[in-house]
Amino acid sequence: MGGPGAGKTHVALVKARDEIRTGTLKPGQKILFLSFARPTVARIIEKASELISREDLQWLEVSTYHGFAWTILRSHAYLLNGRRDVQLLPPPEAAAHLTDIERDHHDAEKQRLFEQEGRLHFDLFARLVSELLRRSGRLAAIFSDSYPIVILDEFQDTNSDEWALIQQLGQRSRLIALADPDQRIYEFRGADPRRVGEFLEVFQAKHFDFAGENYRSSGTDITTYGNDLLTGANKGKTYQQVKVTRYGFMNGKSLHFSAKAALCSALNRLQTVPDKSIAVLVPSKRLMLEFSDYLSSAADGLPELHHDVAMDAEPPALAAGVIATLLEGGTAGDVASRVLGALHSHIRGRRGGRPTPQPELDLAGALSGFMTTGKVRGAKRQLIVSEVQRISTERQQLQLTGDPAEDWLHLRGLLASSSADVLKQVATDARYLRLLHRGSMLRTNLGSLWRAQGGYQGAEEAVRSALMQEHFAAAQKDWRGIHVMTIHKSKGKEFDEVLIYDGMFQRIARAPDNQRAYAQDLLALRVGVTRAIRRTSILTPKRDPCPFL
Numbered sequence: 001m002g003g004p005g006a007g008k009t010h011v012a013l014v015k016a017r018d019e020i021r022t023g024t025l026k027p028g029q030k031i032l033f034l035s036f037a038r039p040t041v042a043r044i045i046e047k048a049s050e051l052i053s054r055e056d057l058q059w060l061e062v063s064t065y066h067g068f069a070w071t072i073l074r075s076h077a078y079l080l081n082g083r084r085d086v087q088l089l090p091p092p093e094a095a096a097h098l099t100d101i102e103r104d105h106h107d108a109e110k111q112r113l114f115e116q117e118g119r120l121h122f123d124l125f126a127r128l129v130s131e132l133l134r135r136s137g138r139l140a141a142i143f144s145d146s147y148p149i150v151i152l153d154e155f156q157d158t159n160s161d162e163w164a165l166i167q168q169l170g171q172r173s174r175l176i177a178l179a180d181p182d183q184r185i186y187e188f189r190g191a192d193p194r195r196v197g198e199f200l201e202v203f204q205a206k207h208f209d210f211a212g213e214n215y216r217s218s219g220t221d222i223t224t225y226g227n228d229l230l231t232g233a234n235k236g237k238t239y240q241q242v243k244v245t246r247y248g249f250m251n252g253k254s255l256h257f258s259a260k261a262a263l264c265s266a267l268n269r270l271q272t273v274p275d276k277s278i279a280v281l282v283p284s285k286r287l288m289l290e291f292s293d294y295l296s297s298a299a300d301g302l303p304e305l306h307h308d309v310a311m312d313a314e315p316p317a318l319a320a321g322v323i324a325t326l327l328e329g330g331t332a333g334d335v336a337s338r339v340l341g342a343l344h345s346h347i348r349g350r351r352g353g354r355p356t357p358q359p360e361l362d363l364a365g366a367l368s369g370f371m372t373t374g375k376v377r378g379a380k381r382q383l384i385v386s387e388v389q390r391i392s393t394e395r396q397q398l399q400l401t402g403d404p405a406e407d408w409l410h411l412r413g414l415l416a417s418s419s420a421d422v423l424k425q426v427a428t429d430a431r432y433l434r435l436l437h438r439g440s441m442l443r444t445n446l447g448s449l450w451r452a453q454g455g456y457q458g459a460e461e462a463v464r465s466a467l468m469q470e471h472f473a474a475a476q477k478d479w480r481g482i483h484v485m486t487i488h489k490s491k492g493k494e495f496d497e498v499l500i501y502d503g504m505f506q507r508i509a510r511a512p513d514n515q516r517a518y519a520q521d522l523l524a525l526r527v528g529v530t531r532a533i534r535r536t537s538i539l540t541p542k543r544d545p546c547p548f549l
């Protein structure tokens with residue numbers, strides 16, 4: 001246990017290294033390091049390669065819970081549902097499927113999809129693996145023999161399914177849990193304040209406290225500020241490396257001007273720092289996208305700033321589905337009907353886990369109605385159908401070049417120039433797709449399709465499988481430069497400077513009157529503040545400052 005930057009991850013890796021060096025692991029055995037998100041996995045692998053020799057690294061497996069669970073389920077899920085093959089249900093498709101089912105019934109529907117249709121929702125992973133290990137002592141023994149030591153990152157955020165899985169693994173394997181109860185920011189997905197206590201009790205675990213240690217921002221008062229936030233002691237106190245600025249409307253300038261200006265100052269301060277990294281942390285996805293647009297513009301006399309946005313997976317993935325149908329081609333009628341099908345999923349699923357508003361559900365319903373009856377009512381809906389037909393005809397006449405990225409951009413452009421808003425939205429969402437960079441597997445695969453047949457037949461499947469692999473491959477992130485993300489996404493990361501931007505309308509303290517939300521938002525802010533190595537700047541509206549500051 002230890003606070004932000006106390007060195008929990010670092011010490012766990014040193015421990016793994018020492019275990020490997022003692023030579024007690026047998027051939028085929030590995031130390032398993034389990035984390036929640038793929039970018040964190042990439043980060044841990046990067047840190048591990050600084051501490052552990054290349055030769056010894058092969059004894060360490062760093063994985064997400066999802067990646068680990070899938071290796072077990074792909075070969076053994078049939079023991080649970082009696083079906084020969086299990087198919088993954090990609091989260092964007094799952095979102096489109098579940099969006100008009102009441103939230104309370106989601107779980108039952110996911111279970112039904114697995115049992116009756118053999119389609120596996122990601123949320124069932126941990127639960128199913130724990131059931132497998134509970135019901136088959138032989139499997140449990142095999143997996144524990146493969147992973148005699150399991151390290152659990154960010155243990156405070158474990159939900160009940162993951163906890164059940166850990167308890168199975170812990171019957172035979174040695175567990176090392178890393179936790180900071182005050183970085184528990186995922187209560188909405190089932191993290192529980194009692195979890196750390198349960199771990200200590202169930203396993204009678206030895207407990208090491210790194211309280212007061214800080215290697216991330218040592219010599220600064222950033223961690224002190226983070227801890228003061230929890231008690232309110234920060235109010236009215238000044239800090240060297242944490243600065244709070246109150247901003248207001250500036251006449252004739254964008255609302256985001258002050259935040260971008262603060263970012264420019266940070267870039268100036270870090271001018272001579274090699275490989276510098278800066279995070280801009282915001283309370284909501286909407287503000288993230290708005291601010292990202294403003295950074296990319298040269299408005300208000302500020303320079304365009306190249307940056308990375310931690311976008312959700314669903315909108316670009318479903319938008320890619322629409323473009324893939326166009327790329328794949330076929331007769332105009334056939335393309336139009338497949339585009340409508342993909343558009344239907346895009347409308348229903350692009351909000352991820354959040355419910356889709358009724359008018360959009362109705363629109364999706366009308367489009368699928370058109371596919372079966374050939375009829376659609378209402379001018380707006382008719383426009384969408386006729387635009388899809390027009391673009392599909394245009395696609396048929398189009399001479400593509402065989403350069404997948406160029407052809408992709410061309411088709412995206414066709415959608416962007418449509419007069420139907422839902423098609424424009426597809427083009428906008430597809431801007432955030434990051435699968436087509438030079439040398440990527442998708443680009444290579446599309447290129448081979450073209451070379452083999454002078455066309456892109458098979459593009460839909462190629463895009464689908466590239467998106468699926470995204471869920472398991474460690475996200476190779478470049479941490480240099482500017483990164484815009486929600487405060488939640490910053491967990492487990494570190495940057496030279498952090499800028500926290502409390503929006504005028506998208507607030508850090510979402511609901512100051514709701515005690516539970518207030519406590520969670522405060523913990524999230526502390527996580528965000530303590531990601532900085534050198535300095536944290538916080539911007540909050542002058543007229544109504546954040547109550548935590």
Ligand SMILES: Nc1ncnc2c1ncn2[C@@H]1O[C@H](COP(=O)(O)OP(=O)(O)OP(=O)(O)O)[C@@H](O)[C@H]1O
Nearest residue numbers: 003004005006007008009010011180215216492493
């Ligand atoms: N003993 C140490 N010696 C040198 N550097 C260290 C040591 N412990 C940690 N560090 C460095 O300090 C930084 C923070 O450490 P680490 O990420 O392990 O902390 P943590 O406790 O996991 O943090 P958090 O809970 O905030 O994610 C890292 O850059 C790490 O390399």
